[in-house]
Amino acid sequence: MPKKPSDSRAVEYLAEKGPSPRKQLPVQNLATNVRALIGTLNISGGPGGGGSTEGVAGGLTEVAYLRDSHDLETVVRAWIEVNEAEVEQLPADSVRRRLRASVPREQRDVVSEVLSEAGYEVDYTDRGGRQTDPFECSLCGSSVPDIASHLPKCPER
Numbered sequence: 001m002p003k004k005p006s007d008s009r010a011v012e013y014l015a016e017k018g019p020s021p022r023k024q025l026p027v028q029n030l031a032t033n034v035r036a037l038i039g040t041l042n043i044s045g046g047p048g049g050g051g052s053t054e055g056v057a058g059g060l061t062e063v064a065y066l067r068d069s070h071d072l073e074t075v076v077r078a079w080i081e082v083n084e085a086e087v088e089q090l091p092a093d094s095v096r097r098r099l100r101a102s103v104p105r106e107q108r109d110v111v112s113e114v115l116s117e118a119g120y121e122v123d124y125t126d127r128g129g130r131q132t133d134p135f136e137c138s139l140c141g142s143s144v145p146d147i148a149s150h151l152p153k154c155p156e157r
Contacts, residue, residue, distance in 0.1 A: 008034040011066065019065040019078035039067045041079050043098035060086055072107050076114040093122045109149040116145045 009026040011034060017024075022040055030038060042062040063079045076099070080087060087095055096115050100108040115121075135147040139156040151157065 008037075010034060010064070011037055014038065014064060014066045015069065019063050019070050019075045021082050022062040022064040025064055037067060038064050039075075040064050041075050041099075041102060043095065043102055072103065072110045073114055076111055077118070080114070080118050080120075087120070092120045095120055096122055109146070112146060113149065121145075 008030070010030055013024075013026050014020060019041075027034075040062045042060055061079075061082045063075060063082055065075045065078070079099075092115075096112065099115065100111045103111055134143040134145055135150075136143055137147065137150055137154055137156075139151075139154050142150070142154075144150040
């Protein structure tokens with residue numbers, strides 16, 4: 001009888017340890033049915049987002065996670081923790097742009113929020129861009145880093 005994907009040592013490892021560097025998984029060559037359960041997060045190295053990350057700040061570590069168990073916020077925090085020394089060598093706007101590009105469009109605000117909370121804020125003032133000071137929501141009075149992502153969740157809306 002074939003093994004169920006959830007019986008995989010890699011799945012068990014991630015269930016126990018949480019999002020972890022891909023190289024730490026006890027099994028590197030995952031069966032197709034197991035790969036469907038495990039996602040990975042990393043930024044790509046090319047200028048348009050493509051390519052290897054080996055030349056980016058000495059190489060970045062891909063983080064594996066269970067798609068149905070680990071929320072993106074936890075995964076991004078794990079990725080930042082694992083890659084902290086390398087990420088600090090990169091411009092914050094590059095990290096933000098590339099990491100946002102590595103997730104589905106509807107989840108990009110989560111990446112921005114976690115990066116902002118972790119101190120990887122982008123200063124757009126010298127580019128005529130977005131305000132970097134917190135916004136005050138006129139509906140609820142909260143101070144928020146990104147009014148556009150706050151408004152759909154605003155308790156007073």
